[in-house]
């Protein structure tokens with residue numbers, strides 16, 4: 125294996141995470157998908173905004189609270205317009221706020237479809253460097269991704285990590301979820 129490569133790997137989410145909630149029509153806990161539509165309510169100078177999720181079986185709605193009782197004067201006008209226009213990018217930003225979302229529903233399914241955009245960059249060092257970045261973070265496991273990029277088995281990957289043939293910066297364990305952009309250096313694959 126040639127050890128002189130540098131890859132810029134962008135993780136591109138192809139969908140937003142589904143959430144688990146009790147559906148009153150299905151009368152059980154089901155998955156809800158993000159409709160990418162907002163719902164707003166203005167009352168006595170106070171604004172509420174929700175992001176609408178729908179049951180995958182019956183389309184019943186679950187409203188995810190985004191803003192509650194924000195005074196009209198302190199409301200960001202540009203952001204408000206985005207809510208009113210059902211701006212897709214804004215919807216995605218909220219749909220990927222895992223910590224907030226987890227507090228509002230029973231479970232978030234982060235097992236979503238994604239694709240990797242891999243770009244090879246010129247590199248003179250005797251190692252493999254992987255720059256891993258993603259616009260949206262969705263709890264993807266590092267070992268799963270590295271297995272795919274390096275084309276090695278899971279046990280091999282852990283063996284390499286144990287012998288410090290793989291180093292990540294910031295330092296994270298192989299079984300952790302990707303929470304930030306990472307630089308991975310591979311010094312040996314035997």
Ligand SMILES: [Zn+2]
Pocket residue numbers: 147148149150151154179180181182183184
């Ligand atoms: Zn339902």
